[in-house]
Amino acid sequence: MNPYGMPSYSYHQGGQPPSQPMFGGPVTVNPVDPFVVxxxxxxxxxxxxxxxxxxxxxxxxxxxxxxxxxxxARNNTFFVRIAEIVWIMPD
Known part of the structure; x- marks a missing residue:
């Protein structure tokens, strides 16, 4: 463990990282901002x-x-990703 409580990675011979992280495999991160939604x-x-x-x-x-x-808008429907929104102003 490193000082932040995360597992330390050990590199194999040749400087290649392990094929899967030590904390249980790949992790999918989906940014969601519940207040914007x-x-x-x-x-x-x-x-x-x-x-x-x-x-x-x-x-x-x-x-x-x-x-x-x-x-x-303008007779079209636009799909805007929540993660791309900076601010909203209701009229």
Whole structure:
């Protein structure tokens, strides 16, 4: 164990890491921000402005799941990843 309570890795001959981590195998991480999801669910049917890491998009919230929001804008439906949202401004 290292000072942070995580297992220490030992490298095999040749400097290659072990094929699987010592803590039980691969780990899948899905970033979820429950406060952003809750806010967007409360804005269902409302016009919002969403700033993402790629720019701003405006429209009506059609649906919201833990990983994305469906936004109706300019006669199209856009699916925006929750992890990409910087801020939300309800109208």
């Amino acid at each position: 809750e806010t967007l669910q409360g804005c269902m049917g409302q016009y919002v402005v969403i700033e993402t890491t790629r720019g701003r998009i405006e429209g009506v919230v059609q649906g919201c799941k833990p990983d994305h929001v469906a936004l109706r």
